[in-house]
Amino acid sequence: MYLDFEKPIEELENKIRDLSAIRESKPEVQSEIESLQKQLQEITRSIYERLTPWQTVQVARHPERPTIRDYIANLFTDFLECCGDRAFGDDPAICGGFATFEKFRVMAIGHQKGKTVEDNIRCNFGMARPEGYRKALRLMQLAAKFHLPVLTFIDTSGAFPGQDAEERGQAEAIARNLREMSRLPTPILCVVTGEGGSGGALGIGVGDRILMLGNAVYSVISPEGCASILWRDGSKAPEAAEALKITAPALLKLKVIDEIIPEPPGGAHRHPEGTMIAVRKALRKHLADLKGMSIKKLLNKRYEKYAKLGR
Amino acid sequence: MGWFSWKKKEKKPVEPPSAEELWTSCSACKGMLFKEEWIKAWKVCPICGFHEKLTARERINQLVDQKSFHEFDARITVSDPLKFKDDKGSYAEKAEQTKDKTGLKEAVITGRGKITDIRVVLAVMDFNFLGGSLGSGTGEKIFRAIEYALRHRMPLLIVSASGGARMHEGIISLMQMAKTSAALARLHEAGIPYISLLTNPTTGGVSASYAMLGDLNIAEPGALVGFAGRRVIEQTIKQKLPDEFQTAEYVRDHGFLDMVVPRKELRDTLGRLFRYLQNAKVE
Numbered sequence: 001m002y003l004d005f006e007k008p009i010e011e012l013e014n015k016i017r018d019l020s021a022i023r024e025s026k027p028e029v030q031s032e033i034e035s036l037q038k039q040l041q042e043i044t045r046s047i048y049e050r051l052t053p054w055q056t057v058q059v060a061r062h063p064e065r066p067t068i069r070d071y072i073a074n075l076f077t078d079f080l081e082c083c084g085d086r087a088f089g090d091d092p093a094i095c096g097g098f099a100t101f102e103k104f105r106v107m108a109i110g111h112q113k114g115k116t117v118e119d120n121i122r123c124n125f126g127m128a129r130p131e132g133y134r135k136a137l138r139l140m141q142l143a144a145k146f147h148l149p150v151l152t153f154i155d156t157s158g159a160f161p162g163q164d165a166e167e168r169g170q171a172e173a174i175a176r177n178l179r180e181m182s183r184l185p186t187p188i189l190c191v192v193t194g195e196g197g198s199g200g201a202l203g204i205g206v207g208d209r210i211l212m213l214g215n216a217v218y219s220v221i222s223p224e225g226c227a228s229i230l231w232r233d234g235s236k237a238p239e240a241a242e243a244l245k246i247t248a249p250a251l252l253k254l255k256v257i258d259e260i261i262p263e264p265p266g267g268a269h270r271h272p273e274g275t276m277i278a279v280r281k282a283l284r285k286h287l288a289d290l291k292g293m294s295i296k297k298l299l300n301k302r303y304e305k306y307a308k309l310g311r
Numbered sequence: 312m313g314w315f316s317w318k319k320k321e322k323k324p325v326e327p328p329s330a331e332e333l334w335t336s337c338s339a340c341k342g343m344l345f346k347e348e349w350i351k352a353w354k355v356c357p358i359c360g361f362h363e364k365l366t367a368r369e370r371i372n373q374l375v376d377q378k379s380f381h382e383f384d385a386r387i388t389v390s391d392p393l394k395f396k397d398d399k400g401s402y403a404e405k406a407e408q409t410k411d412k413t414g415l416k417e418a419v420i421t422g423r424g425k426i427t428d429i430r431v432v433l434a435v436m437d438f439n440f441l442g443g444s445l446g447s448g449t450g451e452k453i454f455r456a457i458e459y460a461l462r463h464r465m466p467l468l469i470v471s472a473s474g475g476a477r478m479h480e481g482i483i484s485l486m487q488m489a490k491t492s493a494a495l496a497r498l499h500e501a502g503i504p505y506i507s508l509l510t511n512p513t514t515g516g517v518s519a520s521y522a523m524l525g526d527l528n529i530a531e532p533g534a535l536v537g538f539a540g541r542r543v544i545e546q547t548i549k550q551k552l553p554d555e556f557q558t559a560e561y562v563r564d565h566g567f568l569d570m571v572v573p574r575k576e577l578r579d580t581l582g583r584l585f586r587y588l589q590n591a592k593v594e
Contacts (some may be wrong), residue, residue, distance in 0.1 A: 140346045155312030159519075161547050166557065169567045171518035171538040175492060179524055182493035183500065198476075198485060199519045199538070206489045219475050220485040220516075225543075230397040230478060244481045254392060256482050306493045307454065309486040310392070310447025 005047060009266070011042040045265040051215070054238035056247050057223060060194045061157075062299065064269040066276070068095050068110035074208050074276040075283065076101055076108060080262045082139055084131075088168060089161040091132030092123045093160070094204070096139045101151070107143035109136050109204055110153030113194070126195075127160035130173035133203045137177050144177055144186040149287060152204045154192045157222065159200030174203040181206035182306065187290035187298060191261070191279065192216045192248075193243075208302050209286045212248040213275070214263040218256070219246040244304065256309065259286075337361055353574050360576055362531045364511060366413075367420040367437035370470055375433070380424035384455055387448050388416040391433070395479040402479035406441070413439045417448040418473070421431050423465065427582030429589070432460040435470040438512075444477035445517050450487025453521065457494035466504040466585050471522040475515020488520035495524050504588035506581060508578040509536050509568070527569045527584060530559035531577070536568070 002010040016036050019029045051059065059065075072079050076099035083090040096109035111128060114120035128136075136152075143150050159170055181188060181204075188207030196205070196218030212218065221229075223241035228234040245251070248260045261282045264274035290298065335346045337362035349356070353373050354363035365373065371380055388410070395402040410416060418440040423432050434456045436443045453469065460467040476484040499506055507525030509518070510537035519538055522528070530536055537557035545552055555561045559571045572580045 159538065161543045163544060163548060163550070163552060163556070166537050166539065166544065166586060167565045169523075169565070171514075172523040172567050174519040174538070175488075175521070175523040178489050178492035178520055179496045179499065182489065183496040198514055199488065200486060202485055203519075206493075218482060220481050221478050223387060226478050230399075236398070239398070243395055243397060244478070245394065246482070251482060254481075303493055303497070306486065306490040309490055310390070310450055310480070310483045 001063060003055070005051075005058075008043050009040065009047065010081050012036055012043060012210050016040065019229060021030075023095055027094065039075065041265070044270075048215075048265045048267060051139075052238070053123035053217075053241040053244075053247050053250075054223065056215055057195075057217050057237075057241055059267045059269070060217045061271040062267065064116055065155075066196050066268055066272045067113050068108075068193075068248050069112070070272060071110070071153055071276070071279065072099060072108060074272075075099075075280055076106075079108070082142075083135070085134035085138055086282050087134060088131045090304075091135060093126055093128040093130050093156075094136050095123075097238075098135060098148075101283060101287065104291070105148055107139055107148050107150045108153070109139055109150065110193075111156040111201075111204070113155055124160055126156045127158060128156065128166045128200060128203070129160050129162070130168040133159075133170075133173035133177050136204050137173075137180055140181065140184055140186075140188070144184050147186060149187040149189065149290065150184070150207070151283065151287075152188065152190045152207065153215075154190060154196050154201045154205050154218075155194035156197045156200045157195050158197035159203065174199050177203045178206055182302060182307070185295045185299065187287070187293075189283065189290060191283075192218050192257070193279075197222060206306070208290050208298060208305075209258045211259050211261055211282055211286065212251060212257045213261050213268060213279070215267050216248060217241075217246040217253055218248075225276075318451070330491050332337075338363060338485065355574050360573075362511060362533060364438050364472060367415070367435040367438060370435050370510075371422075371424070371433065373574070374426055374468075374470075374581065375424035376426065376428065380422055380433075382420060382422040383459065384421060384452050385416065387452050389446060389448050391480070392447065392483045393479070393481045395481070405479075409418045409441050413437065415440050416454055418443050418446065418477075419449050419452050421452045423459070426468070426578060426585065429582055429585045430452065430465055431585065432463075432465050432467045433470070434468075436472045438472040438474075441477060441479075443471075443473035443517070443558075444475065445473060445484055445487050445520075446477035446480045447461050447483050447487060449477070450484075450490050453491050455475060455485075457491065457589060458499055460503055460505075461494070461498050461501055463503070464503055466506070466588065467498060468506050468581065469521055469525075470508045470510060471513040471517050473513060473515070473517035473522075475517055475519075484558050485516065491521045492524060495521055499524075504585060506584060506588075508577070508581075510534050512536070514538065514540065514557075523567065526588060528567065529570050529572055529580075529584075530568050532571055532573055533558040536562045 113126035
């Protein structure tokens with residue numbers, strides 16, 4: 001699937017594909033293919049270097065972008081999924097379990113988006129209900145009890161706005177996670193991989209280090225929601241996306257995130273393997289850093305980090 | 312008395328109050344109310360019992376023992392980390408207008424005072440200030456109030472009235488949820504009582520942070536309490552929600568509020584609750 005602004009990429013890729021198909025019978029097209037590939041690289045780079053905030057939102061929401069399952073499969077070994085909040089049920093919009101990252105055993109937790117419609121219906125498009133946040137907290141506390149670091153992968157348009165979710169205390173579930181994560185006595189490393197949608201993202205997003213993929217976004221409200229309230233017109237989302245400062249470089253400047261994990265030009269959906277390499281490198285560095293700190297120091301620094309925001 | 316002042320007095324005869332000054336109407340049942348009595352009843356409608364929103368100052372006057380309130384951080388005000396603008400103008404201008412209109416510098420007043428003779432730290436939100444939205448100044452004031460309670464081992468009361476996080480300060484507003492909750496974690500660990508009073512409305516990022524984290528969560532009758540807005544939910548699930556959805560009573564019945572307390576009983580009830588949280592021995 002190509003995004004609107006990826007038209008030039010689409011055209012070049014189509015041409016390359018057509019030429020490649022006739023390469024066997026016409027070996028002379030080889031040099032043209034090579035030059036087109038070069039052009040493709042350049043044009044992809046130049047488009048992705050200049051993404052507007054609204055285009056970045058499109059990339060962050062790309063249906064082919066890696067999901068928590070891809071990160072688990074590529075970054076971890078020995079994954080054991082754990083289900084349920086021990087109170088109401090299991091929420092497939094949050095996936096979590098034991099995982100091994102290189103030489104560390106960790107607890108990996110993330111929002112689950114799907115790549116197909118059926119997948120997405122099953123995991124509610126990555127929009128968690130209270131039992132999802134409570135499962136996440138249960139697993140984090142379990143991790144802390146046995147001294148495992150917690151890794152969270154954030155990718156949600158927001159907490160699910162449904163009648164049942166409200167009745168089971170969506171607000172309370174998120175609030176409790178914020179409070180408990182701020183004092184959880186084990187390292188917490190958070191990565192915003194796609195959409196960081198408001199409270200639904202923050203509900204598993206309080207930690208010692210907040211990393212963010214280059215084309216991920218993180219916002220207090222969706223650009224559409226902000227546009228419909230402040231501009232009184234949902235179609236002004238591109239303007240709202242600009243005003244809200246939701247891209248990784250903007251958030252780094254605001255000191256809300258600690259590091260940007262660069263995506264290959266063309267985005268994580270086009271180059272998942274390159275993205276995994278970058279994420280692995282960042283996790284390795286920060287995990288080693290955090291593991292080297294005493295829990296007391298870790299918690300004090302975590303507290304100070306949030307105390308300073310907006311001061 | 313001099314000649315001039317005598318003349319002045321004659322020129323300004325005392326006019327009887329106009330009907331508008333004497334009467335008002337309930338914004339819920341539209342019934343006509345005698346203003347003085349209504350204000351004396353802390354803006355609760357004597358006909359239908361509707362609890363009109365109170366300003367933060369009115370709320371403090373209602374709950375705190377006379378002359379016992381000392382304000383904290385009165386100078387902390389709005390900041391504009393994003394230099395936010397929408398099509399109607401800049402956030403900076405909007406904030407200035409709001410400050411002029413309300414006489415407030417932020418959407419919360421914090422301080423210490425006594426409730427039925429118990430010393431407490433208070434943070435009282437004001438819906439008139441940008442919808443009681445949680446911005447960086449709001450978060451910082453609440454954070455400092457919590458830290459004051461922690462340092463002085465004083466019980467804490469936060470009165471919420473808010474539509475949620477303030478859009479104009481973007482992600483920094485969202486982070487105030489984490490910041491205030493982190494301070495509450497320390498209060499919680501120190502075993503210091505915190506009562507959250509949720510008033511109409513308490514929604515979004517405020518309900519999803521400090522407002523739901525009280526040792527006790529109590530609300531006023533009929534107050535709107537929830538996370539997502541009714542319209543958003545109806546659009547998502549493509550169903551009409553029951554009328555009583557997200558009212559204080561509904562939220563209490565689903566297990567997320569300890570009690571719903573009418574305004575006229577609030578001060579007394581808070582005093583009694585704080586006594587339970589402070590001392591097992593009857594003094």
